[in-house]
Amino acid sequence: MSEISPRQAALSVRGLKKAFGGVAVYDGFSLDVKRGDILAVFGPNGCGKSTLINMAAGLLPVDAGHILYDGQTVDEVRIGYVFQNYREALFPWRRSAENIRYPLRRMGLRPAEIEARLERLAADFRVRFDLNRYPYELSGGQQQLVSIMRALAVEPEVLFLDEPFSALDYETTLSLRSLLQQVLKARRTTTILVSHDLEESIVLADRILMLTRRPTTVADDVAVALPWPREAAMLSAPEFVAIKARCLETFTRAVAGA
Amino acid sequence: MRALWTPALGAAGFIGLWWLAVLLRLADPVLLPSPLETFNDTAHAFTHGPLLHDLWRTVTRTVLAFLVACAIGVPLGLLLGAKENVYRAVEFVIDFFRSTPASALFPLFLILFGVGEGTKIAVAAFGAALVILFNAAYGVMNARRTRLLAARVMGARPLRVLFDVLLWEAMPQILVGMRSGVSLALVIVVVAEMFIGSTDGLGQRVIIAQSLFESALMYGVIFVAGALGYLLNLAFLLAEKRFVHWAGK
Ligand SMILES: Nc1ncnc2c1ncn2[C@@H]1O[C@H](COP(=O)(O)OP(=O)(O)OP(=O)(O)O)[C@@H](O)[C@H]1O
Ligand SMILES: [Mg+2]
Numbered sequence: 001m002s003e004i005s006p007r008q009a010a011l012s013v014r015g016l017k018k019a020f021g022g023v024a025v026y027d028g029f030s031l032d033v034k035r036g037d038i039l040a041v042f043g044p045n046g047c048g049k050s051t052l053i054n055m056a057a058g059l060l061p062v063d064a065g066h067i068l069y070d071g072q073t074v075d076e077v078r079i080g081y082v083f084q085n086y087r088e089a090l091f092p093w094r095r096s097a098e099n100i101r102y103p104l105r106r107m108g109l110r111p112a113e114i115e116a117r118l119e120r121l122a123a124d125f126r127v128r129f130d131l132n133r134y135p136y137e138l139s140g141g142q143q144q145l146v147s148i149m150r151a152l153a154v155e156p157e158v159l160f161l162d163e164p165f166s167a168l169d170y171e172t173t174l175s176l177r178s179l180l181q182q183v184l185k186a187r188r189t190t191t192i193l194v195s196h197d198l199e200e201s202i203v204l205a206d207r208i209l210m211l212t213r214r215p216t217t218v219a220d221d222v223a224v225a226l227p228w229p230r231e232a233a234m235l236s237a238p239e240f241v242a243i244k245a246r247c248l249e250t251f252t253r254a255v256a257g258a
Numbered sequence: 259m260r261a262l263w264t265p266a267l268g269a270a271g272f273i274g275l276w277w278l279a280v281l282l283r284l285a286d287p288v289l290l291p292s293p294l295e296t297f298n299d300t301a302h303a304f305t306h307g308p309l310l311h312d313l314w315r316t317v318t319r320t321v322l323a324f325l326v327a328c329a330i331g332v333p334l335g336l337l338l339g340a341k342e343n344v345y346r347a348v349e350f351v352i353d354f355f356r357s358t359p360a361s362a363l364f365p366l367f368l369i370l371f372g373v374g375e376g377t378k379i380a381v382a383a384f385g386a387a388l389v390i391l392f393n394a395a396y397g398v399m400n401a402r403r404t405r406l407l408a409a410r411v412m413g414a415r416p417l418r419v420l421f422d423v424l425l426w427e428a429m430p431q432i433l434v435g436m437r438s439g440v441s442l443a444l445v446i447v448v449v450a451e452m453f454i455g456s457t458d459g460l461g462q463r464v465i466i467a468q469s470l471f472e473s474a475l476m477y478g479v480i481f482v483a484g485a486l487g488y489l490l491n492l493a494f495l496l497a498e499k500r501f502v503h504w505a506g507k
Contacts, residue, residue, distance in 0.1 A: 059407050081411040088404040092504035093426045102422075103412035136507035154412070 010035040010190040011056065011158050015065035018051060024215040025051055029065070031209070031218075033158070036188040038181075040201035042247070043211030043219075044255050049194040053160045056192070057081050069157050078107075080151030080159040084166055086143040090135040096146045097131040103154045121149045124183050141172035148180065152189065159184070159191045166196060174232065177204060185228050198251075202243050203230050210247060212254050219254035222247060291474035300478025309463060313482060316447060316460040319375070320490075323382035323443040324436075331387040331439070332432060335394025340424060345395050352392055360385040360446045364454060378450035385446050386439035393435025397428025430498070430505040437494035444487050460486070 009032040016029040025048040033039050041049050054060040056067050058074035059081075069077040083089035090099050097118060104114045122131065125145060135143050144164060151159055165173040181204055184191055195201045201208050202224055210220040226239055234240050273293050279285065280292045291299075303309035338345040360381055367384075371377040401424055409423045451461030460483045467476035498505070 057411055059410065078413075079411065081408070083404050083408060085404060088402045089408045091405065091408075091423070091426070092507065093429070093502075106413040106418070134504060136504055150412075 008034050009070070010037075011067070011069055011192070013056070013065065013067050016052075016055070016062060016067065017064035018048070018055065018060075018062060026065075027215040029216065033190060033192065034206075035190055037206045038184060038191040038193060038204055040193045040195050040205035040208045041211065042195055042198060042201050042208055043216070044213055047211045047213055048216045049211065050162055053081075053162060053192055053194060056158070057160055077157040078154045080154060080156035082144070082147050082151045082159070082161045082164045084163040086135075086140065086147045086167070089147055090143060090150075092134060092136050094134075095132050096135055096138065099135065099146055100131070100150045100153050103150060107154060117153055117155075121153060124186070125149060125179050139172075141168050141176060144168060145176060145179075148176075152183070152187075155187075155189075157190065159189050161191065161193045163194050163196055165200065173200070178229070178231070180204070182229060198244060198247055199235065202226075202240060202247070203234065208247065210250050210254070220247070220250040222250075288471060288473055291477065296474045296477045296481075299472065299474040300482070303463075303475055303478065308458065309479065309482070312458050312460050312463045312479075313486070315458045316444075316451065316483070317486065319378055319447045319451075319459065320382065320440065320444045323379045323447060324386055324440045326379065326383035327386035327390055327439050327443065328436065330383070331390030331435070332394050334387075335391040335432070335435075336398055336420065336424060336428065338391070339395035339398025339428065340420060342399055345399065352388060355384075356388045356392060360442070361449055364450065368454065373455040377454055378447055378456070381450060382443040382446040386443040389442055390432070390435040390439045393431045393438070394428055397431030397435075398424050400431070401427035430502045433494065433498045433502060437491060437498070440490050440494065441487060444483075444490060448483060 011031075011033040013029060013031040016026045017024070018026045029052075041052065043049050051060065055062050056074065057079055067074065069079075090096075091102070094102065100118055100121065101114050104117060109117075118131075121127075125148075127145070127149075129138060129142050131146075135146060138146065144167075148161075148164065151161075165176060168176065177200065183189075193201070193204055195204075205224050208220075208222040208224060209218060210222065211217070212219045222243060224243055226234060226237075226243075276290075276293050280287070280290060284290070300309065338348065363381055363384065364377075367377045367381045371380050405423050405427060406419060409419045414422055447459070448461035448464075450456070451459035452465050456462040460479055463479045464476055464483070467473070467479060
C-alpha cells in the first residue's frame with residue numbers, strides 16, 4: 001500500500017495504545033484511511049476490531065496516542081456508527097422514520113432539510129417498506145437498513161460498521177451489500193467496515209487491513225483494485241480469486257498458525 | 259369472549275358454593291349472611307348510606323399517595339439507576355425499608371405528621387415510592403448499553419440520553435413498579451383507615467360494620483375493596499400493554 005499523505009487522510013491513528021486489565025490490545029498502532037475509501041478490518045475474534053472503531057468513534061477512551069479526523073477530534077466531526085445488533089441499537093419506542101430523524105434533530109437541522117434527507121435516503125436505498133412502522137414490525141434486514149440510514153443521515157466524515165450483516169441471512173446480506181456499496185461509492189463516504197467474512201471484505205472494500213492476534217498489529221494491508229460496482233459475478237473473477245488467495249495465505253501464516 | 263366466560267364461571271361457582279353453605283347452615287347466619295343479603299345491604303349502603311363517600315375517600319387517598327410516590331420514586335430511581343455505584347451504596351437501605359411492613363411505621367409517621375389525612379397518605383406514599391424507585395432504578399441499570407452508545411454517537415448529551423433513552427428503556431419496569439406501588443398504597447391506606455383516627459374510608463367502614471354486627475355489609479365492603487384493588491391492577495396492566503407496545507419485542 002502506498003503512503004497516504006496526511007492531507008488525503010480522512011482518519012489517522014498514531015501510536016495508539018489500549019489495554020484491558022493490564023493486557024495490551026493495541027501497543028503503538030497506526031493507521032491512515034484515505035478520504036472516500038472503504039476499509040475492511042479483518043481479524044480473529046478478540047483481536048480488537050470493535051475496540052478500534054469504538055475508540056475512533058469516541059465511545060471508548062484511548063490509553064495513549066491519538067485518532068484524528070483531518071486534524072480534528074471525534075467531538076468536532078460527524079460520524080456514523082452501525083452496530084452489529086440492530087435490535088439493541090434502534091429505539092423501539094420510535095417509528096423507523098423517527099429513528100432516522102433523531103441524529104438530524106440533534107444536529108439542529110431545519111424540518112424541511114430533515115425531510116429532504118430522509119426522502120433522499122429512502123430513494124437511494126430503494127426503500128419499499130413503510131418507514132412509519134416501528135422497528136420491531138420490520139424484518140431483520142429492514143431493521144439493519146434503517147440503522148444504516150440513520151448512520152448515513154448525518155452525512156458522516158467516517159462511517160463505522162461493526163459486522164453489520166452477521167445476524168442476517170445470506171440473501172438479505174447480498175442485497176444489503178449491493179445497496180450499501182452503491183450508496184457509499186456514490187456519496188464517497190469514508191467507511192470502516194469490521195467484517196468476519198473475507199469474501200464480504202473483498203467485495204465491499206478498497207483496502208483490507210488484516211489484523212493479528214493481540215497485541216494487535218497489521219498482518220497485511222491489501223489493496224482491492226476491483227472495479228465498481230461489484231456484482232455477484234465478480235466472486236469468480238480471477239482478480240477476486242487472487243486477492244482471496246493472498247488473504248487466506250496471510251491468514252493461515254500470521255493468524256491461524258500463530 | 260372465552261376470556262370473559264371463564265372468570266365469570268369461576269365467580270358464579272364461588273357465589274354458588276357460598277349460597278350452598280348458607281342453605282346448609284354451615285355457619286351461624288350472623289357470621290355468614292347470604293349473597294343476596296350481602297348484595298342488598300351493600301347496595302343500600304351505596305345509595306342511602308355512606309359507602310359511596312367511603313369508596314371515594316379511599317380512592318382519593320390512594321391516588322394521592324400514588325402520585326406523591328411517583329413524583330419521588332420515578333426521578334430518584336432514574337437518577338440512582340444512572341449512577342449505579344450510588345445506587346449500590348443505598349441499595350441496602352432501600353431494600354431494608356422496602357421489606358419493612360409499612361404498618362410498623364404508623365407510630366413513627368404519627369409522630370411526624372400527627373393524626374390526620376397527612377399521615378395516611380404519607381405512609382402509603384412512602385411504601386409505594388420505595389417500590390417505584392427500586393423498579394425505576396433497575397429499569398435504568400438494565401438499559402441496553404448499545405442504545406446508550408448509539409445515542410451518544412448521534413450527538414446526544416447526558417441529559418438528553420437520560421430523557422431520550424434511559425427513561426424509555428426503564429419505562430416497562432417503571433410501569434411494573436407503578437402497578438405494585440398502587441396496590442401497596444391501597445393496602446396501606448385501608449389499614450391506616452382502620453387504625454389511624456379515621457371517620458370514613460373503606461377500612462373504617464369494615465371496622466364499623468364488624469363492630470355493629472352488620473356482617474352482610476362487612477362482606478360487601480370487603481368485596482368493594484377487593485374490586486377496587488383488582489380494577490387498579492387491571493388498569494395498569496392495560497396501560498402497560500398500550501403504552502409500552504415495544505416491550506419484549
Ligand atoms: N470493556 C472491556 N473490558 C475488558 N476487556 C475488554 C473490554 N472490551 C474488550 N475487551 C477485550 O479486548 C479484546 C478485544 O475485544 P474486541 O471486542 O475489540 O474484539 P473484536 O476483534 O471485536 O472481537 P469479535 O470478533 O469477537 O467481535 C478482547 O480480548 C476482549 O476480551
Ligand atoms: Mg467485535
